[in-house]
Amino acid sequence: MRFKKKQKSKPEIPQASLPDILFILLMFFMATTVFREYRGLPIVPPAARSTEKIETKRNIAYVWVDRTLRVSVDDQLIQLRDISSIMSEKFAANRRIIISLKVDEAVNMGMVTDIQQELRDAYTLRINYATRFK
Numbered sequence: 001m002r003f004k005k006k007q008k009s010k011p012e013i014p015q016a017s018l019p020d021i022l023f024i025l026l027m028f029f030m031a032t033t034v035f036r037e038y039r040g041l042p043i044v045p046p047a048a049r050s051t052e053k054i055e056t057k058r059n060i061a062y063v064w065v066d067r068t069l070r071v072s073v074d075d076q077l078i079q080l081r082d083i084s085s086i087m088s089e090k091f092a093a094n095r096r097i098i099i100s101l102k103v104d105e106a107v108n109m110g111m112v113t114d115i116q117q118e119l120r121d122a123y124t125l126r127i128n129y130a131t132r133f134k
Contacts, residue, residue, distance in 0.1 A: 048131035087122035
């Protein structure tokens with residue numbers, strides 16, 4: 001009489017607890033993720049009688065100007081003449097971008113006009129002016 005050899009079973013990873021592990025990992029990453037928020041320069045925005053909130057902040061590039069006329073684009077200090085090239089690159093990467101100007105109330109209008117001219121040179125015509133509600 002011949003005996004048949006038993007087939008060796010392949011070691012398998014149990015998959016019964018896989019959904020629990022994935023749920024725990026998902027909860028961990030949701031609890032520990034920090035979304036980047038731009039800090040910018042310290043400014044006091046001008047007051048306005050009526051304001052309108054932008055619903056989505058997904059396609060926004062921030063330009064800050066403080067009292068000492070320092071210019072910052074997305075948390076990077078830059079020179080005024082560099083705004084056009086930086087915004088041209090951003091606009092080429094994303095055609096739906098909105099430029100949000102956050103200018104201190106003590107800054108004269110000439111500086112704002114210079115920034116607007118740099119943005120015109122970069123063909124970025126969607127501009128938002130940040131204010132505080134009066």
